[in-house]
Amino acid sequence: GLALLGGLISLFLLEIFRLNSIRSSCPPGPKPLPFVGNLPDFFRDRMAFVKLMPKYGEMCSIHLGKKQTIVLNSMQILKEAFVQNGAIFSGRPSVPLLHWIHRGKGIVMASYGHSWRQQRRFALHTLRDFGLGKKTVEERVAEEAHYLIKEMLKQEGKPFYPIHLFMNAVSNIICSIIFGDRFDYDNKSFATLLEILNKNVLLSGSAVGQIFNLVPFIKYFPGPHQRIRENASALREFILEIVEEHKKTLDPDNPRDFIDAYLIEMTKQESKEDSTFHVENMIKSTSDLFSAGTETTANTLRWGLIYMMNHPDVQERCHEEIVRVLGFDRPPCMDDRARLPYTCATVYEIQRYANIIPLGLVHITTEPTQLRGYHLPAGTDVWPNLTAVMTDKEHWKYPDTFNPENFLDEKGQFCKNDYFLPFSLGPRVCLGETLARTELFIFFTSLLQRIKYSWPPGAPPYNTEGIVGVIRSPLPFNTICLSRETTP
Ligand code: HEM
Numbered sequence: 001g002l003a004l005l006g007g008l009i010s011l012f013l014l015e016i017f018r019l020n021s022i023r024s025s026c027p028p029g030p031k032p033l034p035f036v037g038n039l040p041d042f043f044r045d046r047m048a049f050v051k052l053m054p055k056y057g058e059m060c061s062i063h064l065g066k067k068q069t070i071v072l073n074s075m076q077i078l079k080e081a082f083v084q085n086g087a088i089f090s091g092r093p094s095v096p097l098l099h100w101i102h103r104g105k106g107i108v109m110a111s112y113g114h115s116w117r118q119q120r121r122f123a124l125h126t127l128r129d130f131g132l133g134k135k136t137v138e139e140r141v142a143e144e145a146h147y148l149i150k151e152m153l154k155q156e157g158k159p160f161y162p163i164h165l166f167m168n169a170v171s172n173i174i175c176s177i178i179f180g181d182r183f184d185y186d187n188k189s190f191a192t193l194l195e196i197l198n199k200n201v202l203l204s205g206s207a208v209g210q211i212f213n214l215v216p217f218i219k220y221f222p223g224p225h226q227r228i229r230e231n232a233s234a235l236r237e238f239i240l241e242i243v244e245e246h247k248k249t250l251d252p253d254n255p256r257d258f259i260d261a262y263l264i265e266m267t268k269q270e271s272k273e274d275s276t277f278h279v280e281n282m283i284k285s286t287s288d289l290f291s292a293g294t295e296t297t298a299n300t301l302r303w304g305l306i307y308m309m310n311h312p313d314v315q316e317r318c319h320e321e322i323v324r325v326l327g328f329d330r331p332p333c334m335d336d337r338a339r340l341p342y343t344c345a346t347v348y349e350i351q352r353y354a355n356i357i358p359l360g361l362v363h364i365t366t367e368p369t370q371l372r373g374y375h376l377p378a379g380t381d382v383w384p385n386l387t388a389v390m391t392d393k394e395h396w397k398y399p400d401t402f403n404p405e406n407f408l409d410e411k412g413q414f415c416k417n418d419y420f421l422p423f424s425l426g427p428r429v430c431l432g433e434t435l436a437r438t439e440l441f442i443f444f445t446s447l448l449q450r451i452k453y454s455w456p457p458g459a460p461p462y463n464t465e466g467i468v469g470v471i472r473s474p475l476p477f478n479t480i481c482l483s484r485e486t487t488p
Contacts (some may be wrong), residue, residue, distance in 0.1 A: 026374065027057065028056045029071075050358045078384050078421075088369050092109050093362060095213055097213055100229065114276065137435065160478060174289055178289055193238055211225075350440075359383045365378055392419055463475060
């Protein structure tokens with residue numbers, strides 16, 4: 001008994017000694033507890049934690065478990081690291097949970113190097129070829145918005161939660177690019193898939209994911225982490241089935257979508273030794289585009305609806321501007337932005353304020369380096385604090401409140417702000433930025449053109465903190481839609 005107690009005390013003292021020696025050589029930050037570091041604070045209230053970081057300076061360190069992690073809290077230092085030293089700061093950690101559930105490398109969590117570069121470049125080109133740059137994606141979004149509005153108005157006057165409709169509508173855009181087709185809102189198996197996707201985003205970002213990454217051997221035991229794996233398999237099966245269909249009808253001279261283009265590329269690169277175009281990477285890249293391209297935009301749309309219900313004056317002003325410029329019926333296009341400055345500013349402000357990826361995605365250093373005089377070994381985790389940049393008091397008129405004036409000049413014209421950073425920056429910058437901007441502007445403008453949104457009468461005040469994991473999602477809510485043509 002005594003020996004055990006003695007052992008524990010020495011372990012504890014060693015840990016204190018380890019922490020003290022690490023802390024003396026790393027950037028300042030909140031005091032870590034022995035063994036768990038800052039994890040308790042990180043999980044207790046993620047947003048409070050993220051907002052506290054800039055108090056320690058432009059660069060601070062936190063301890064998630066035993067691991068020392070760097071957080072970058074200003075635009076200046078983020079440019080220094082992610083842009084000027086892009087090759088050093090664009091790695092991704094090897095995350096045990098992701099290794100366990102995926103086989104291919106794909107894009108989002110692929111380590112910096114040949115495979116990531118090939119897959120990312122190919123995806124970017126294909127996204128462009130199948131719509132971006134041409135008018136077709138805009139038209140597709142406008143058409144989808146038309147279906148969405150029709151579907152929403154089926155619930156006219158009744159409180160309902162539009163989560164499924166938003167996810168289905170947004171997903172249809174990326175689906176038409178990668179699979180060549182959209183899915184009807186009453187398609188049950190697609191609805192199940194979207195639900196699965198949503199659950200996995202939440203589960204992986206929750207304590208379940210973190211615990212798995214700390215003690216991966218729990219994979220041999222039952223528990224909620226098994227569901228994450230089953231869900232990932234369901235997505236894989238769904239994609240594989242579509243790939244099989246595509247193989248049967250493929251015309252190598254006329255690729256219809258991303259899958260066709262990928263199959264053609266696989267054949268083209270077959271003889272190359274360093275080709276990374278194989279079935280596992282096809283599934284992973286496709287599932288990356290599908291996942292990254294769905295919940296992000298759909299989630300932002302939900303926040304947007306909440307802000308519109310909370311700020312009926314903003315909603316009214318947008319609607320008036322849209323109807324003045326487009327009337328009730330003409331679908332919006334991206335060129336209309338110039339004539340819709342208030343609406344444009346509102347869409348930007350929704351994205352700034354929704355701040356759906358508060359700490360960005362984690363990067364790692366690919367080699368030993370120095371930043372602001374601190375030595376960072378290869379493999380150091382680095383988080384870009386997007387929240388700090390998008391609420392920087394020096395650069396925003398209204399950093400902590402929802403206010404479209406953040407993007408308007410004195411003349412009421414739209415004005416860009418370089419501290420708007422929802423898509424991050426550098427070689428890892430969001431690959432879907434152009435697509436997401438198109439989706440957000442056209443969906444929002446269409447939704448505000450045709451429908452008025454309000455809280456159900458007597459609804460209790462809504463908690464706008466949301467649930468925060470890697471992604472910040474709104475809590476469930478109900479809205480009441482009224483068709484604008486019948487509402488004065
Ligand atoms: C990566 C934000 C929509 C595809 C990212 C990152 C952020 C982000 C912050 C991490 C960048 C970094 O590592 O520093 C958003 C937001 C969106 C959105 C706020 C919508 C409102 C989309 C869409 C697509 C997409 C529609 C679909 C094509 C990706 C991919 C990556 C990524 C593939 C990984 C890039 C890489 O690691 O090289 N996104 N995104 N995103 N996003 Fe988006």
